[in-house]
Amino acid sequence: MSERNRFLKTSSWMLSLLLVLPIIAIFYASFGESEEVFGHLMSTVMGTYTINTALLVVGTVFLSILMGIPSAWLMANYAISGDRWLQWALVLPLAMPSYIVGYIYTDWFDYAGPLQGLLREWMGWTSATQYWFPDLRTLLGACFVLSLVLYPYIYLLARAAFMEQSLTLTQSARLLGCSPLQSFFRISLPLARPAIAIGSSLVAMEAIGDFGIVSYLSVSTLTTAVYDTWLGYSNLNAAAKISAIMLVVIFILISSERYSRRKQKLFSQNSSPDKIAKVHLQGGFKLAAVLWCWVLFILAFLAPLSQLIFYAWTYHSTSSIVDFAQYSFNSLYVSAIAAVVALIIGLTVNLYHRLSVTVWGAVPARVSSLGYAMPGTVLAIGVLIFLTSADHFINDVAEEFGFGRLGLFLSGTMFALLTAFVVRFSAVAIGSIESSLTKVSPSFDMAARTLGCNVRGMILRIQLPLIRRGCLIAMLLVFIESMKELNAAILLRPFNFETLATYVFNYASDEHLEYAASSAILLVMVGLVPLIMINRSLEQSHA
Template sequence: MKLNLISNATLYKLLPWAVTCLLISPIIALLINSFSSDPQGSFQHLFDTVLLTYSLNTLLLILGVMSLSFIFAMPVAWFVACCEFPSRTILQWALMLPLAIPPYIVAIVYTDLLDFSGPLQRLLRGVMGWQRAGDYYFPEIRTLFGAILILSLALYPYLYLLLRGAFLGQSGSLFQAARSLGASPLRAFYRVSLPLSRSAIAVGLSLIAMESLGDFATVNYFAVSTLTTAVYDTWLELGSLTTAAKISSLMLLALVILISLENYSRRKQKVYQRGGATHTQLRFVLCGWQKWGALTFSWILLVAAFILPLFTLCYYALSYFSASLTAALWQYTLNSVWLAIIVAGLALLIALTVNFYQRLCPGLFARTTIRLSSLGYAVPGTVVAIGVLIPFTELDLGVNQLLLENGFSGIGLFFSGSLFILVVAYLVRFSAIAVGSIDSSLAQVSPSLDLASRSLGQNAFQTIRRVNFPLIKKGMLTAIILVFIEAMKELPTALLLRPFNFETLATYVYQFVSDEMIEYAALPALLIVLMGLIPFIIVNRLLEKST
């Protein structure tokens, strides 16, 4: 039964579409601009010289990060979901913590530790008596493989979270049936548990691929040229917005192909499971070498991805505390916090608008607004930045010309040169997180509650305020916190669109890193981690209480 609770509410029906058009307009403008002529010939020059190399590096980066993330995430997800061993309860939530550290901060730490002047190579030279780099071989961290390793350590939790949930939701009876038919535990895992988790694997790897494609700071710091760095360079160094739009369109095409292949591979997959004992009730008790193997692998991964970077940042932050604690740091921290709060609040309003539109006026149009408003999260930050820049630059030019023609003074770059464009870009990128959180929360609220409220004389908006809002409070708080975390960490969009004399913690850290002043970057980097870690723990506690 459809919940057509609002009649003649034209404004409410138009508002979600207006919001959706705002969120997808940068992508549309980007595609239109990519077909325009390039008077400087920059794109043709790139096409003839380095574009193939950039594309190959991007492809290798994505495939490498996907593969290594799977190697990291799959075993630990199985261990904590289906096995019983010491410290499992700690590891099941601690293995998610690397999400709180941006990949470029992990890259800073490992570069400092593993470079020629780092403590590890200094120790080796002291012990072995070596004097020069030519006296011994040590793998170089600033390579494509180094970028793959760092991104995998930072991004594997996406797949871990989905796989752990998939394993916990599976019927343990199926696994036990395979064992009773003579399959070894390893064979039963590959023949039963892993195929049943295929959807979670596909979604997790897709998220990791999107994040890898959109990463700028890590690959740029490691001097690995990808399509993302090409977008950044063509805009800031060559000043060619058209060329940046053309490269961004190639990245969008790659994303469309990636998502289409993932959906096509699962087009005929249907998995139905009978109720019964779950893996939670049938956990294996690991003993001997199996217990120590699970402990060793899980804790080494956690140390490498989270504990070591965090402690290294703490050490440098304390060592250079007085030099790093400046008025500028407080100002940039304040900039980051209030910008993230504004974006999180607006993203929540957008999510509530489109989700309640779908709930009150269900149908194809409502579902379309949900999907379109979530497109931006799949688009890399550099691409979003270029897409947002195009329409608002044209808007500034048009408004200024109109004012001058009518005898008024121009307003300058009111839209494209202010914080307005940065907020819009963040909303395009992160509104999908809030939309998804509210959507999942509303899905658990029975429509019969809305009908009961209406039968008691409450109108639609009273029903939303008195019935729906109290039931989705956790989802609303989760949406705000998740968008806040992502906005605090975002770097590529801020680098391209921030106004003059405006810095965030992310861009502040990047300046120090670019100047090889890693010690001075430690304190602001640690603040970014803490700003993400504390809300992340709050979200995790909320999710635990809801289960």
């Protein structure tokens, strides 16, 4: 088996090495000469960038918990008006790009916007000095917008945790005299802590890596510092130093979350098929629950989407159909290639893990998944450093053999963008395929081997047919994530090459989102597909 498995073993280790090279390149470049740019940043603005990033993460996580946990508790335990719609509708804001929501709310909240205009008309005010109105172009505004689109991470995981909890625990608490609120804080919430911690860490990583909304609202964070240092100061080493700091912070964040719950174990889950029906709320509690969930859905998804539809209808005659078609094709083309490559990587490392007889078989899959934790801006730095070094090496070799210099055919082309997508989203494909493979009993493999089937035949006849649905889901998820990716695309796209995400962001940055509303709607619709799939899977697993 080990001899016949040599190809998978070699391929898995080579692919995992290639996928981790951008991370290694960041730390390697961070030790390079930065021409005192980094020292200047450290002595002037780096403190502000770091504090803003920390406040952005804390504020976003706090607001996301405030929005996500009550909604998850209500959907898991209580029957309210429209709960069958709400349980999946509350997930949909995750499909909204943050910079689109930020643009729309800023347009509404600005001095010349409709809300302040109505307020001045009703109250007879003539100047902004006569009243106070919240300013969205602030750090708190960025936290608010990000929490609107990121709270579903906490909502999904917390809802699943609440649904899995044993009913006997809450029933015992009620028999001992606890009110529903007391049983929530003493029983349900502590049991759901691991899920909430994971959701909060996902929100925190997304907040650290966000570029679109902080750039649009002019909030200086470490992500914008990377962008400005690279393009403003033209110093890649200084940008790599900041990127390395961000990677260390993310590593500490993930490690702290796992360490904090290292001794926590959950042995009691609700496995009874006779699940008690949801409680029907009455009176003021029912009204408050209905308002909370529906208002949250409207603010986070329905209102921004309605505004986009209004923009698309009103400005359709001034929108460029040619640009929309070209940039849609660009996104589809790049995303499709990234999905196929990520699928090949996911199959290779997972099949090697499946067939390996040593503990080292799991290492390539884990190493290949590291890129998903990297913010897109940081990943772009790593990919550029790695591919630029490869370009110079290949050019030197070609010149040595008399072929002349070939140019930046890796770092200066679409190949760089594809590399970033594959490095970042291979983890999605690996996870999906791994989940499917774990459901295939090892007895199938043993039976195939007993009947004389070699490794190749066992993979083609047994394993691949049984995991084809997982492979399709893996490709779909990578395709959709690549379609929506902004941070890496805006930094690595070739000249005169736009994706839908960069096209929409450019118009939003220029305060003309209405001219790209159709493209923004397409991005949102594409993002809805995996959310609906995830929610249906959650419903089926707890049916």
